[in-house]
Amino acid sequence: MTPLIIQDEKGLYCPAGDFYVDPWRPVERAVITHAHGDHAYSGHQAYFCTRLSSPIIQQRLGKLERLKALEYGEPIEFGPVRVSLHPAGHILGSAQVRIESKDGVWVVSGDYKRTFDPSCNPFEVVPCDTLITETTFGLPIYKWQPGEKVAQDILAWWETNRLAGKACVLFCYALGKAQRILAELAKLTDRPVYLHGAIASLIPPYEAAGIRMLPTIPVSEMDKNHSYAGELILAPPSAFKSPWLRRFDPYETGFASGWMRVRGAKRRRGYDRGFVLSDHADWSELLQTIEETGAHRVYATHGNSDTLVRYLNERGLEASALKTQYEGEQEE
Numbered sequence: 001m002t003p004l005i006i007q008d009e010k011g012l013y014c015p016a017g018d019f020y021v022d023p024w025r026p027v028e029r030a031v032i033t034h035a036h037g038d039h040a041y042s043g044h045q046a047y048f049c050t051r052l053s054s055p056i057i058q059q060r061l062g063k064l065e066r067l068k069a070l071e072y073g074e075p076i077e078f079g080p081v082r083v084s085l086h087p088a089g090h091i092l093g094s095a096q097v098r099i100e101s102k103d104g105v106w107v108v109s110g111d112y113k114r115t116f117d118p119s120c121n122p123f124e125v126v127p128c129d130t131l132i133t134e135t136t137f138g139l140p141i142y143k144w145q146p147g148e149k150v151a152q153d154i155l156a157w158w159e160t161n162r163l164a165g166k167a168c169v170l171f172c173y174a175l176g177k178a179q180r181i182l183a184e185l186a187k188l189t190d191r192p193v194y195l196h197g198a199i200a201s202l203i204p205p206y207e208a209a210g211i212r213m214l215p216t217i218p219v220s221e222m223d224k225n226h227s228y229a230g231e232l233i234l235a236p237p238s239a240f241k242s243p244w245l246r247r248f249d250p251y252e253t254g255f256a257s258g259w260m261r262v263r264g265a266k267r268r269r270g271y272d273r274g275f276v277l278s279d280h281a282d283w284s285e286l287l288q289t290i291e292e293t294g295a296h297r298v299y300a301t302h303g304n305s306d307t308l309v310r311y312l313n314e315r316g317l318e319a320s321a322l323k324t325q326y327e328g329e330q331e332e
């Protein structure tokens with residue numbers, strides 16, 4: 001049987017359908033799983049993505065003339081191959097790619113998670129013969145708590161600093177993580193949150209999709225002497241240790257990321273607080289997903305794949321690593 005997906009120097013390629021999934025070099029036809037920078041590159045001739053990720057991708061890459069937006073589950077034919085996109089539970093609009101030919105069904109997971117996230121559609125199990133899965137956190141030490149629990153911890157931190165007259169500057173990825181935190185916090189409080197510009201610009205697509213979040217105020221709209229005592233501010237990791245922070249003094253810093261699970265990560269990076277919150281599958285979610293899809297062949301992408309590959313091989317599955325250029329939850 002010829003493989004439905006192979007890897008070449010441009011990305012994951014489907015020879016039968018003549019298209020790529022999340023290619024990192026310019027190609028003719030690109031199926032894009034989601035809007036994160038290491039998956040959605042500019043320069044392709046034609047784009048295929050979900051309706052929900054289309055506005056975010058175009059906000060980041062500019063208006064794309066040849067873009068086809070698909071509903072979840074809506075099939076599209078590429079020659080003898082049928083393709084459809086299914087919720088991945090990673091960020092708004094994120095998708096797994098299901099590829100079907102007479103030889104069977106392959107699924108490219110893109111980035112995904114199984115823990116509940118009020119800011120996007122929940123992951124859907126797509127049965128397949130071959131699964132290409134991400135393994136950003138493919139080690140048994142990675143075990144996530146529910147987002148709701150993490151939001152409670154963030155709120156408690158906010159409350160402590162509020163009583164002390166300090167601001168809380170919480171660093172998190174601008175696309176996905178920030179909106180998830182705002183959606184989780186909206187279940188616990190109604191206080192407004194201040195936003196760095198990189199995050200503020202990514203709120204409208206979530207609002208347009210009907211995601212309920214806390215009210216937000218861009219920091220850029222406040223005058224220079226505004227007091228942030230007792231307020232929560234969300235900012236991208238790139239703003240850490242930048243002069244932009246001076247206006248919040250006195251303040252504490254926090255970082256919300258799956259990497260905060262690693263002992264000492266918070267201290268090494270110099271944050272006051274670490275909150276373990278990831279938009280990728282943890283170890284048990286990876287195993288659960290592989291089992292539920294019924295796949296008998298598994299390819300792993302995104303680093304940290306050796307342990308998972310060995311684990312699956314020992315259990316009689318055909319598994320190996322693909323050396324893609326996806327970065328996972330980037331270490332800053």
Ligand SMILES: [Zn+2]
Nearest residue numbers: 034036090111
């Ligand atoms: Zn991603």
Ligand SMILES: [Zn+2]
Nearest residue numbers: 111326327328
């Ligand atoms: Zn990724």
